[in-house]
Amino acid sequence: MLPFESLPMQACGKGLNWLEGVKVLDLTTSVAGPVATMLLADLGADVIKVERPGGGDDTRHWGPPNLDGESLWFLSANRNKRSVVLNFIDSAGRRVLNQLVEGADVVVVNSILRTQKKLMIDYESMVKINPKLVFVSITGFGLTGDRANWTCYDLIAEGYSGVMDLTGEHDSAPQKIGAPAADMLAAVDAAYATIGALFDAKRTGRSHKLDISLVGSMTRFLSPRIMSYLGTGEVPRRSGGTDSVIAVYQAFDTVDYPITLGLGNNSIWKRFWNVLGYPEKADDPSRESNANRREQRAAIVNEIQGILIDKPRSYWLDLFRGAGIPAGPINSVDQLVADEYFQANGMFYRAPNGSSSVPQVGTAMVLDGSSETLRSLPPRLGQHTREVLQGLGYGQGEIRQLSEAGIVEIL
DSSP: OOGGGGSOBOOOOOOOOTTTTOEEEEOOOTTHHHHHHHHHHHTTOEEEEEEOTTTOSGGGGOOSSEETTEEHHHHTSOTTEEEEEEOTTSHHHHHHHHHHHHTOSEEEEOSOHHHHHHHTOSHHHHHHHOTTOEEEEEESSOSSSTTTTOOOOHHHHHHHHTTGGGSSOTTSOOOOOSSOHHHHHHHHHHHHHHHHHHHHHHHHOOOEEEEEEHHHHHHHHTHHHHHHHHHHOOOOOOOTTSOSSSSSEEEEOOSSSOEEEEOOSHHHHHHHHHHHTOHHHHTOGGGSSHHHHHHTHHHHHHHHHHHHTTSOHHHHHHHHHHTTOOEEEOOOHHHHHHOHHHHHTTSEEEEEETTEEEEEEOOSOOBTTBOOOOSSOOOOTTTTHHHHHHHTTOOHHHHHHHHHTTSEEOO
16 A cells, blocks of 8 residues: 555545636746646646647656656646647747737746747747736746856755755765755745736736746745854854754754754743753753853753653653643654644645546645645646647647647647
């Protein structure tokens, strides 16, 4: 039995209609762009995903891991969309693309500037077709300057931003975050900015050019550490699972599993020692402030570790929660998915797919009391080509001709 087969079942339904009527043309591939358009689709936008002939989105081929022949990476970023396979380099295909642009409210691309211009999917080309368009570009370094044509992946952005230099133990090599963080952050930035642009476009009728970069989004993620450097001149260094500001903010071992513990203010500091039965430590004037405690951090950490190592994780977590002390487990992915809290809040679920089902990770947002945003499963390659062309006014004969010429692919 696979892990997802025990998840709650959620059938495709109406989902949210907040962006109902908004038409999004998704010309992206991989992670950042598809996640951005999925977030818009989750809110009710009609997203048409245009994929290239002969393979489609890159993530369709990022496997294993696969499920029933589909890449699980692809399945993670493409629900609630319609897939069209279209060769828009050909003049006939370009005519179809232009028609899609004419009817769109938003176009999202993630090619570098040079490629955008070559394929005529850049802002200037798009607004000639649709003057009211919200144009969204997601690239590694943005659309201006001498880096506009530099290729980039999440890994590259994490390195540029400084995040990798601050991730890992102090005596270890720099480490990548354990998820495509720059992609995911840029996706959220793109969706957030798009909704703002749509709101303004409704008021003013003017077009918008949104320039989102992986490096920029990842750098903003680091802003507290950057601000600390700018204001002090002290270059932050890797500190592993500890915090550079709060004296006690890190992982500790227990008799079985590790926990995280954050003693972020003086009240929590005192509650912590009182609930452990050491009121004299809570009232120690030499440790009354975070600044004092930072000076004695090593000694304090050793004291705490010596106490926590004697009992299991569950004991300490129950004790600390009851006292209002921030603490939690360090979950592995299997433990995370098995957590009833997340399942109850719609974070993890599966959707019926014929005789099988497909796992999904939700938005983590409860909107108007519901977390159910699923309207349709991630599409098969070209699943909606015929449907979309018919919506543009193409007859069956014209569709067959385009298919025979290799301009489109019909599932």
